[in-house]
Amino acid sequence: MNLDYDPELVKFREDVRSYFERDYPKDILDKVARGASLTTPEVRKAEMALGAKGWLASAWPAEYGGPGWSIEEQYIFDDELERAGAPTVTPMGVVYVGPVVYTFGTDEQKAQWLPGIADGSVGWAQGYSEPGAGSDLASLQFSAVRDGDEYILNGTKIWTSAANHADWIFLLTRTSQEAKKQMGITFICAQLDQPGVTVKPIISIDGKYHLSQVDFVDVRVPVANRIGEEGKGWTYSQYLLGNERTSYARIGGKRSQLASIRAIASQIPTGGNQRLIDDRAFAARLSAAEMRVDALEITTLRVLCSVKDGGSPGNEASILKIMATETAQEITGLFCVAAGEHGMRKFADSVSPAWTGKAAFAAPGVATYLGTRAQSIYGGTNEIQRNIIAKHVLGL
Template identity: 90%
Template sequence: MNLDFDPKLLEFRKKIRSFFERDYPKDILAKVASGASLTTPEVRKAEMALGAKGWLASAWPKEHGGPGWGIEEQYIFDEELERAGAPTVTPMGVVYVGPVLYTFGSEEQQARWLPGIADGSVGWAQGYSEPEAGSDLASLQFSALREGDEYVLNGTKIWTSAANHADWIFLLTRTSQEAKKQLGITFICAELDLPGVTVKPIISIDGKYHLSQCDFENVRVPVSNRIGEEGKGWTYSQYLLGNERTSYARIGGKRAQLAGIRSIASQIPTGGNQRLIDDNAFAARLSSAQIKVDALEITTLRVLCSVKDGGAPGNEASILKIMATEIAQEITSLFVVAAAEHGNRKFADSVSPEWTGNAAFAAPGVATYFGARAQSIYGGTNEIQRNIIAKHVLGL
């Protein structure tokens, strides 16, 4: 079985790699490498650097402002972005709502919103989960009451990613109480600076602010902000979630993390103690993680290659979500082990009262470990994904 890319794609890879090495903002790369969070202006700068090349919306067709790349080019671009250590593209605009807009939105909505998403100048957030509707998303109660040419929005969205950097939010709202809870849900967009909108920070266990609670009190938006038909929001949301669950793969980033762990574990600690890489149990875990990333890559390519005519991945995307998030958690666990071993050995070898603890990789590595605990929860818990696989893939 030949898993090599077509040789004609080598020049494409060189072009992408050259951009990240020469032209991508160096201050952004340095801040990401330090483990610090980007400010909103820095997020805009990072994404507009890609947008200026026409590469931010890497999976979009040309007629909607994308580069018109095939699956292979998209995959190579993602690999090179992560290899360079660039921040992951905020998916709420280019991966989630953008494809919904050019698939189900009106021409006016496409002209209004797609350019700002594609060039990175406008940020978006996703308003799905609620305090009483997380994995059981169809139970949402965020209301949109129509009054003439407006909807009046009331309710709370929680665990809202990227709201702290966003200008707009797309929302699943309840416009009617149908017997089947998936019915009566409508897809509506709103600006986050409207009167009645309050965005409250949620600081996660890694100490970072990337989640928010968004409260809406009598917020008025025009009916023209509704995507598609009233009551069809559930259909649009399922299309979006297929794209979301494939976006977790991030093969290039995982390979870079494993290479970093191997380098750390191969160093001889102060005093000449045994290298961590020579510990059989640790080496076995590291090798197992590398094999799992290989399997994830092959599975990702199979799912992506099955997508036809610009559609969204099907229920098989749930397989990727489980694999990618569990592997991410395993990799970050290896960082913690490496940090602990480094600290223990350095402390044992130290004769100086000024010893300050672990190496530079430890703090960001441990923060990444804590942040990765949420991966098997958001985007639909892995338990929910297993139900989807059982029912809709295996037909059980």
Template identity: 65%
Template sequence: MDMSFSADLEPFRQEVRSFFANDYPQDILEKVRGGHSLTTPEVRKAEMALGAKGWLASAWPQEFGGPGWSIEEQYIFDEELERAGAPTVTPMGVIYVGPVIFNFGSDAQKEKWLGPTRSGEMGWAQGYSEPGSGSDLASLQFSAVRDGDEFVLNGTKIWTSAAQHADWIFLLARTSKGERKQQGISFVCCEMTRKGVTLVPIIGIDGKHYLNQVVFEDVRVPVDYMIGEEGKGWEYSTYLLGNERTSYARIGAKRKMLSDLKEIAKAAPMGGNEALYDDEVFKLKIADTEMRVDGLETTVLRILSSVAEGGSPGNEASTVKILATETHQRITELMVEACGRAAQIGSPDCASPDWSQDALTSYAPPSVSAYFAGRAQSIYGGTNEIQKNIIAKRVLGL
């Protein structure tokens, strides 16, 4: 397999790199590099900067307002975004629900939702997980009961990422009961400001607000807020989850983290004039982790190659979810190990690291924050155990 990119793509890479260096909001970059959380206006500002360039919906076809990039161009864009330290594009809109809308939605739904989602003006949340359901998504109890030309929504969604920034939420809701749990589930959208919708923040162990519980009490939405056919929500969600699991890879971000890890290790004293980076055992750990990133990238490129030939991520995308999760956790473990005692000092809300002035103290808090946040990766989006079952049953046929 040829892992190299064509030289013809180099001008495109330089264009993207120049945009982040010169035209992208630099205050956003500084805040993210410093380990600070973005406010809702800042999230909108960051995404609208990409939307104004026509780059937010980077994987959308031109037919629906996307740039129409090749798989290689999309990959390079993601690399450069992560290399610049820009915030990850909130995936719930342009990566998850957008393709569901333009593949299965009505013309009216496309007109209503695609434009503002593509521009970054409209934020989305994903209402899948429920209290007590674990990774058994099909066991959901959230209900959407038809009442004339409306659905009445009742139930609770939990672990809802970025819902505090969202204008809309797309939901899996049970509209009827079938012989199998996967039957009778529909794909419904709702404004976060609808009467009866209550958002309850969930604060992480690092003190940051990533997650939420969202409670729906007799929330009424028009029937035409349902995407596609009633009872086919499971089919649409399966399509969405393939895109979700490949989006976890974030190769550029992991290479940036490895670069930072090496700088931390060079600043970490080992005694005498030696630093942790000079320790052969630690260098082997870094080398092993670099190979894991290489392996992850190869896997992603194989899947994307299939997509470029007209396929879809499919069940094989579960391998990306597992590899990406374990690799991220390994990198953050090494970062905390390299920071040593400095990892116990300070708060996650810290200054941008300055390698020339007390690098460990400045970089330790965001390293610890990344470590804690990364623990959840092997649970959300379908646990690693669930992913292994998918691979065993649906890929290997065991």
């Protein structure tokens, strides 16, 4: 594999990096660096800044409001966004439902939904998991009953990311009971701000509110909000999940975290003239994590090169999902090691003061670690991903 970049791509990277350094909202970068959660207006501000450049929907064709970038340009943009410390683009609109709309939707649906997704002015949430249907998503029972030109929606969606910032939600609903549970599932979009919809916060272990339970009681939506054919929602959901699982790579962010950990470990004393970075076991874990990121990057490039025709990544995306989530957990675990070492040193120095270093990294680092524990669960558990690889990639 030739990993050298074309000179034009080098120039493209320089332009993107310059934008994040000079023009991207500094208050957003500062708040993210502190590990603080963004408010809904701040999320809109961050995404509309990219939308104003035409960069928010970075993977979209130009005909639908995207920049029409090559797969290499998309990769570089994502890498630089992560490197700059900008908040990850909320994927529910631009990565998930947007491509479903422009691939399977009607012209009216494209005109209604794509502009607001592409410019960042409209937020979306994903309504897939239910209290009794998580990894076994095909068991969902959220109902959509046809009544003339409307569907009546009833049921509960849970672990719903970004519902607290969303205007719309796309839902997998059951419109009929078929012998094969993947059948009879329909893809429907609904506004969250309407009678019968209740969004309940779920505070996660990292202390943040980014998940919700969303209840629907006799909510009416037009049949025109259905994407594609009734009963074919499972097909559209699998197209969407290929894009979702590929989006977890976030190479630039992982490299930035590793650089931060290395800098932190170079400052924390462990006794005598030694620093944490000199500890062989810690240094070995750090080096192994760096190699895992290298392997993840090469694997990501290979998968992306296989979808240059603009299609969705196939079942191979499950490989990336496993690699990306486990690597993220390993990297953030190193923050906890550093925080623990700092804590022990601080306790020792309380008896005989020798070091007064501050651990500003500890709280956000540990919170990030706690947050990444969920990565191997959402988007389809890593156990399910291994089944997909065995059956559909290796043919076992």
